[in-house]
Amino acid sequence: MTWWQTDETHAPELTSWVESANGHSDFPIQNLPFGLFSPAGQAARVGVAIGDMILDLEGCHAANLLESVSLPPFHGDGVNALLAMPQDAKRALRRRLSRLLADEAQRDAVSPHLHAAADCTLHVPARIGDYTDFYVGIHHANNVGRQFRPDNPLLPNYKYVPIGYHGRASSIRASHVPVRRPVGQRKPPEADSPIVGPTTRLDYELELGVWIGAGNELGTSVPIADAAQHVAGFCLLNDWSARDFQAWEYQPLGPFLAKNFQSTISPWVVTCEAMAPFRLAQPARPEGDPAPLPYLLDEADEQHGALALTLEVFLLTARMRDAGEAPAQLSRGPATSMYWTVNQIVAHHASNGCNLNPGDLLGTGTISAPTRDGFGSMMELTIGGKEPITLPNGETRAFLEDGDEVILRAAASAPGAVSIGLGECRARILPAT
Structure with a gap:
């Protein structure tokens, strides 16, 4: 089967x-x-x-x-x-x-x-030995890249290699565990030198989490045709980000304190078996894009590697909570906005002989739709804080404030199948200490 x-x-x-x-x-x-x-x-x-x-x-x-x-x-x-x-x-x-x-x-x-x-x-459902975060949401990559490189938002390697970095497994927490606003180093544009203090640009990232099942031995690879045998299931993942720390520290080695203070996951492993009715063909790449290199190309993955998931983000502010109001929807979009499939990121991860282990967690990276109503982060929704959003109760947000609660949800649906969900991924922001 x-x-x-x-x-x-x-x-x-x-x-x-x-x-x-x-x-x-x-x-x-x-x-x-x-x-x-x-x-x-x-x-x-x-x-x-x-x-x-x-x-x-x-x-x-x-x-x-x-x-x-x-x-x-x-x-x-x-x-x-x-x-x-x-x-x-x-x-x-x-x-x-x-x-x-x-x-x-x-x-x-x-x-x-x-x-x-x-x-x-x-x-947290498993003992997570290692956590790797990818960057497969092409609309997110374009939106963020455009803020820094308007004429060339995607770097040349993006369409050839699934970009990822190794994150911090020890700070992953289950839904409902609060997240403390991190303190770190940032350099405001007007300052001559960096300062240390609480982040002023706290953001969420809407991602899928991928749970690894059977592992591979160190020094061996996982062929793309076998990658699905190494995936056990899925969850929602909010990879909280301090954008001001990130802008200052990410060059030349990439994300560090801007990312490792906490990530939040939904607490259930929705198995690959449960997701079988919700498999789709991976959307065709735009004309002119290179085909995946042979080690990332598999016909079965092309036909069944995408997921029929609708992803949503909601925000519940302290004022809304006190007034008994419902959370405000910030975005809604499909998981098919992933440029690389789950099987491709697994195959790439192990292609150099890296050993994956049961309970390892992979993040897809922020998944954004092509239009603003499906953007998966505040960085995109507010264009880096330049255009704050207005919530139904009149409050505005450029980035997240203390007391805000971010809620991620996902629903899988397909004709002739009973819809299922991944469970809520939610956490409230506490003030810095």
Whole structure:
């Protein structure tokens, strides 16, 4: 079975006896993502989201409800072992979970292992050994590059090589963990020398996170035709950025303190198996663009490597929160705005023999649509702060302020399939210390 094919677990008529799952915007029975959760007063456990509930996988395993599936030992510190399972084993687990949650006859046996998600704490789902951030959103690259190089926004290598840098895994946090405004070095245009203080140009970045499953040995590569076998799933990623620090420090070695203070992810691993109905052909490159080099070119990836995801960003300010107002939508756009596919960035990452490991996280880089209503950062929306946006309540923003809460959402949809989501990725900004 290939990585883009569907099976009975995706059937649109399939429903669950967990009532909140039916019609759930993120977690119907067709999704079944993995995560790490703590029931009130208890240690972290591996679970699966189903509607407004979380199924305790470790509890099901202990109760012999998963005896027909070959499972690795569970670890309460992450889902890495699940991510590393062979794809056939992952599909077998998915089928078993689907049957348990769809069959009314299983209700009495399974119900004791369900927890209300609202009563649980969600954690970063895996032990992240390494984190790499890419730059595959071509509209974002054009928009930002144009602010610095109006006549030549894209550097010559962009259409040949998936650009990326190694980020900081230790500062990745799950949704709802606040982000502290960072202090660092910046050089205002009018100053003769840099100053140290809180960033005045704090920004978000709308990205997809890619979870690595099976790894590769050091010194070996991952052929593009096999890259999908190394991808375990997806999440949302907000790679917070201090734009004033970034402008001062990024040359000649690239991002550092402007990026490593914190990144926020949605806490569920939405598996590749769940995303099978939402595969699309990668959009054709513009006429005149070079074809990918042979090690990045694969016909199956060209036909199925893109994702039918709609990405959204919302902002909830302190004043809006106090007034009980809904978050304001800042942007909405498709994930097909990625110039490089997920499989291409995986193949490129390992092409020099770099070893990828289960639980490693790759970021796509900011994904922006061609038009302003789909831009994926404040840097783009406000043209570097020159044109502040006005929110529905009259507030304006050039960049993010203390008390602001950024919310990322994503929905996968396709004809004949039940839509699923990636879960919210949200965090509130705290003042600098």
